[in-house]
Amino acid sequence: MSENAKLPPLPVGTFVERSVTWSKKNLFDGWFNTILTLGSVAFLLWLIPPIIEWGIINATLTPTIEGCAEATGACWGFVNANLRLILFGTYPYDEQWRPLLAMILLMGIICASLGGVKYPNVRKWIIPMWVIGVPIIAILMWGGVLGLTYVQNSYWGGLPLTLILSSIGIVFAFPFGLLLALGRQSNMPALRTLSVVYIEVIRGVPLITVLFMASVMFPLFLPDGVTIDKLLRAQIGIILFTAAYLAEVFRGGLQAVPRGQFEAGESLALSYWQSMRLIILPQALRLVIPPTVNSFISMFKDTTLVVIIGLFDFLGTVKLALRSDPAWTKYYVEGYTFAAAIFFLICFSMAKYSAYLEKELRKGERR
Amino acid sequence: MKIQTILAAGAMTVAAIAAQNAQAGAVLDGIKAKGFVQCGVNTGLPGFSAANAEGKWEGIDVDVCRGIAAALLGDANSVQYTPLTAAQRFTALQSGEIDILSRNTTATTTRDAKLGLTFVGINYYDGQGFLIPKALGVSATELDGATVCVEPGTTTELNLADYFRAKGMSFEPVVIENINEATAAFFSGRCDVYTTDASGLASIRTQMAENPDDYAILPEIISKEPLGPVVAQGDEQWSDVARWALIAMIEAEEYGVTMENVDDMKANSTNPGVQRLLGVSPGMGEALGLDEAWAYNIIKQVGNYGESYEKNVTAKLGLERGLNALWTDGGLQYAWPVR
Numbered sequence: 001m002s003e004n005a006k007l008p009p010l011p012v013g014t015f016v017e018r019s020v021t022w023s024k025k026n027l028f029d030g031w032f033n034t035i036l037t038l039g040s041v042a043f044l045l046w047l048i049p050p051i052i053e054w055g056i057i058n059a060t061l062t063p064t065i066e067g068c069a070e071a072t073g074a075c076w077g078f079v080n081a082n083l084r085l086i087l088f089g090t091y092p093y094d095e096q097w098r099p100l101l102a103m104i105l106l107m108g109i110i111c112a113s114l115g116g117v118k119y120p121n122v123r124k125w126i127i128p129m130w131v132i133g134v135p136i137i138a139i140l141m142w143g144g145v146l147g148l149t150y151v152q153n154s155y156w157g158g159l160p161l162t163l164i165l166s167s168i169g170i171v172f173a174f175p176f177g178l179l180l181a182l183g184r185q186s187n188m189p190a191l192r193t194l195s196v197v198y199i200e201v202i203r204g205v206p207l208i209t210v211l212f213m214a215s216v217m218f219p220l221f222l223p224d225g226v227t228i229d230k231l232l233r234a235q236i237g238i239i240l241f242t243a244a245y246l247a248e249v250f251r252g253g254l255q256a257v258p259r260g261q262f263e264a265g266e267s268l269a270l271s272y273w274q275s276m277r278l279i280i281l282p283q284a285l286r287l288v289i290p291p292t293v294n295s296f297i298s299m300f301k302d303t304t305l306v307v308i309i310g311l312f313d314f315l316g317t318v319k320l321a322l323r324s325d326p327a328w329t330k331y332y333v334e335g336y337t338f339a340a341a342i343f344f345l346i347c348f349s350m351a352k353y354s355a356y357l358e359k360e361l362r363k364g365e366r367r
Numbered sequence: 368m369k370i371q372t373i374l375a376a377g378a379m380t381v382a383a384i385a386a387q388n389a390q391a392g393a394v395l396d397g398i399k400a401k402g403f404v405q406c407g408v409n410t411g412l413p414g415f416s417a418a419n420a421e422g423k424w425e426g427i428d429v430d431v432c433r434g435i436a437a438a439l440l441g442d443a444n445s446v447q448y449t450p451l452t453a454a455q456r457f458t459a460l461q462s463g464e465i466d467i468l469s470r471n472t473t474a475t476t477t478r479d480a481k482l483g484l485t486f487v488g489i490n491y492y493d494g495q496g497f498l499i500p501k502a503l504g505v506s507a508t509e510l511d512g513a514t515v516c517v518e519p520g521t522t523t524e525l526n527l528a529d530y531f532r533a534k535g536m537s538f539e540p541v542v543i544e545n546i547n548e549a550t551a552a553f554f555s556g557r558c559d560v561y562t563t564d565a566s567g568l569a570s571i572r573t574q575m576a577e578n579p580d581d582y583a584i585l586p587e588i589i590s591k592e593p594l595g596p597v598v599a600q601g602d603e604q605w606s607d608v609a610r611w612a613l614i615a616m617i618e619a620e621e622y623g624v625t626m627e628n629v630d631d632m633k634a635n636s637t638n639p640g641v642q643r644l645l646g647v648s649p650g651m652g653e654a655l656g657l658d659e660a661w662a663y664n665i666i667k668q669v670g671n672y673g674e675s676y677e678k679n680v681t682a683k684l685g686l687e688r689g690l691n692a693l694w695t696d697g698g699l700q701y702a703w704p705v706r
Contacts, residue, residue: 082420090422090448154449157422216455219462227464230449248457310410310450322547323411326683328572365690 047080055337065327078331079338082321086338089157089312089320095149099160102140106163108131114353118360130171137164153231157312157320159342165313166300169238173299176239177246182276184247185254195247202244207302215309234306242299249291253284286361294353297347315339368549394466394602395439395656403445406432407465410450413570414683415471415491424448426683428469430675431490431613433598433668435467438612438661443668455519457482460599467609469596473522478597487610489595490672491680492690492699494588496565498572500581503559507587511536516549516558518542522564526590550575564592570684604656610653615662617702618644619671621693626670633663644705651705662705672700 013021027037058073063081071077079086088096109129116122141160144150156164183195200226202210214237219227257280265275307316318335322328398404408416408424416426430636433443449465456472459465461483471493472478474486497507510531519523519542531538541558543549550571553561554676561571576582596613598606619625622641624632633645645666646659655661669675673693680686693699 085418085420085422088422090418090424090450093421093423096422152447154447212454216458219458219464222462227462230464304428308452308454310452310455312410312450316410320411321420323413323417324419325417326413326570328576329413329547351424 040105065325073333074334074337076334076338077333078321078328082324082328084323085158085324086314086317086335088159088160089317090155091157092151092155095143095151097144098140098148098151099156099158102137103160103163105133105140106137106160106167110167117357134168148331153229156231158317159314161312162300162303162314165235165238165303165306166296168235169242169303170296172239173242173246176243178250178281180243180247181250181254184251199247201242202241205246207238207241207305208308210241211305211309213237230309231311234309234311238299238303238306241302242295245295245299246292249288249295250284252291253286253288254280256281256287272308286358289358291352293350297350300347300350301343314342317334392602392604394463394599394605395608398439398466398605402440403447403663404432404436404439404467405449406446406464407449407456407459407470408432409470410452412471414566414680414686416448416450416469425679427490427675427679428471428596430616430669430679431469432467434616434665435612436611437664437668438615438657441606441658441660441664443664455486456670460484460597462698463599466605467596467598471594472597473592474595474597483600484597485606486595486597487599487606488613489593490613491594493564493566493592493594495523495562495590495592496568496588498553498561498568498582499559499585500556501583506524507585507589508534510538512538513560514539514541514558515560515562516541516543516553517562518546518549519544521592522592527562530589547607563658565689566680566684566686569686575686581660596635608655608657611705612661614663614702615665615705616669616672616675617693617700618705619662619666620673620700621695621702624666624671626666626668626674629663629666640705659698 028034054073056073058071060067060071060073060075060077061080062068062077064077068077070077084093084096088099091099099154112122112129113126116126139145139148141156141164142151142153180195180199183191184199186192186195211234214233215230219231222228227286261279261283262275265279270276270278303313306313307319312320318339322332322335388406406429408426408428411417413425414426416424416428419425427444429448432446436445437443449459451459451465451468451470456468457478460468469490471491472486474489477542478484479486486583497510499505515527515538517527517540524542525541527538527540541552543552550561552558554576563571565584565588572579572582572584596609598609600606602676618640622632622638622644624641626646629645632641633647636642636645636647639648643651646652646661646664649659651687652661658664670678673688676688676691680691681688688696688698690699692700694701
């Protein structure tokens with residue numbers, strides 16, 4: 001079929017004429033669509049004005065409880081007054097430039113890695129960037145050297161903690177999940193069984209259970225006096241959990257690669273790892289970009305569950321701020337709305353990036 | 368050969384760790400070596416332990432840890448806090464992740480005897496009560512058939528069922544996990560009664576109600592909730608220090624020693640009790656293995672029990688002393704004599 005047949009007709013007439021034509025075609029196309037259009041407009045008219053009135057017109061930014069009590073709309077003053085508590089949790093107040101710097105550095109590395117995949121001369125710096133960046137972030141957060149005071153990680157919190165938990169989680173869960181997927185496809189029975197059992201057991205329990213085991217049960221199995229850091233336990237729990245889900249995503253991709261591709265690799269006398277690296281994985285991984293990003297997004301949101309083991313991620317610090325003074329407690333709608341906005345921003349960027357990446361990698365298929 | 372070496376090294380490490388734990392005073396020595404007290408607190412309960420706008424932990428439970436640090440290390444700020452959920456708190460103590468748990472924890476037989484813990488005192492006497500709209504106009508014995516908003520998985524829920532069964536009344540529980548949603552449900556009229564600890568009811572009434580005067584806390588208290596700091600069994604020296612640090616705060620209030628007048632009292636007081644407490648006549652510090660200025664440091668840096676209560680519970684929650692008044696004022700706070 002010719003590509004030209006699909007192209008829409010070129011627009012003719014004035015702007016008004018074109019708008020009328022467009023509306024007739026898209027909005028009032030038959031009685032059913034006309035009802036839908038009118039219904040949607042009515043719904044939006046009913047929904048949007050009160051939200052704007054509450055959230056903007058009648059809202060206040062005054063960072064005091066008295067100012068909020070006077071306002072009839074949203075009390076953004078709650079967020080304003082507690083912004084540093086919400087962003088950084090209980091990290092020592094005078095040292096909060098450290099998590100801020102660490103967060104900017106981490107975001108920088110993430111953005112550079114994501115944006116730089118395309119350019120070979122940036123791509124070779126991605127791994128060194130992480131190898132150098134992560135220790136710098138660790139030094140900034142923990143301190144204890146270079147004249148920085150030591151800060152226990154029971155004081156970490158807020159957005160930096162959320163970003164650290166999820167980005168470290170993704171960086172480690174990705175290769176681990178890949179190995180599990182390959183293990184499940186392997187010809188070696190022991191390896192295959194091990195992978196299957198691992199994946200099924202982890203997939204069979206909720207993340208809350210894994211975190212709970214890591215935080216409440218696991219320390220009891222250790223000898224007296226030996227403790228493994230709470231944050232580290234949670235981080236490992238998240239990695240193990242996400243890896244099992246990613247493994248199944250990757251398996252889908254591996255199965256979608258035609259058998260002939262494996263055989264082609266063998267007939268070229270490539271080793272197992274060579275044919276995986278050069279032929280199979282590039283195709284398999286590209287196929288599963290949407291579900292992989294889906295897993296990342298759900299994992300990013302799942303990090304909020306660490307609140308049940310006493311770690312304050314970004315949502316946790318919002319709760320912390322709500323309880324900092326009983327007078328703030330009733331402004332929970334504002335607090336959660338703010339948290340939702342930040343989460344949406346990050347998740348939406350992830351989704352947009354995946355769409356971009358898909359397009360980039362599919363260039364080879366276009367004529 | 369190599370494997371044997373590794374095994375031997377491993378065995379020695381384990382033995383060393385075991386020996387360290389068996390030694391009396393291990394926790395105390397550990398605290399002195401690291402220079403701070405690791406204190407388990409609530410993840411956010413205003414008045415008891417909550418982070419302020421600067422992210423600093425504050426509250427009456429936090430002050431207990433600060434007091435102990437002042438007594439033992441001479442500096443109330445030598446405390447590191449570990450926020451813990453209700454489910455985690457005892458594991459953290461048993462595994463040695465924290466030195467002391469000061470997290471509005473009710474002292475009960477099982478916890479004291481079976482979990483290997485020692486409650487070192489009671490810093491807050493609480494009890495479960497009922498909040499009702501005044502329009503309902505009933506007493507706690509007339510609640511038959513009421514719908515009750517309650518948070519799940521706590522002793523609160525069990526106490527509620529016990530109370531209604533004992534009185535031969537029926538009720539319909541509305542179980543809501545999140546405190547904000549639970550209170551919203553109550554104030555929107557979804558349930559007749561809201562129940563939790565009395566300290567919680569008071570703050571919900573003053574802070575969350577449109578008009579607090581429309582609601583009343585019923586005088587009937589249906590459970591005993593003595594809340595206090597806990598340590599793990601096995602280091603009696605440490606539990607003694609924790610116990611007497613708390614007692615010193617209460618004793619100081621009884622003698623009228625405050626953060627402000629403590630220097631004056633130390634220099635001029637002729638009361639032998641005050642002299643013993645503040646180390647003017649020595650002996651108490653030595654008995655506990657502490658500096659003679661131990662109690663002085665607590666009062667100077669943290670304040671006495673009444674000051675801590677005023678600053679945290681009264682200011683944040685608007686709660687009067689009630690059961691937590693000194694025994695001389697008709698309350699239950701009765702300090703063992705420091706002598």
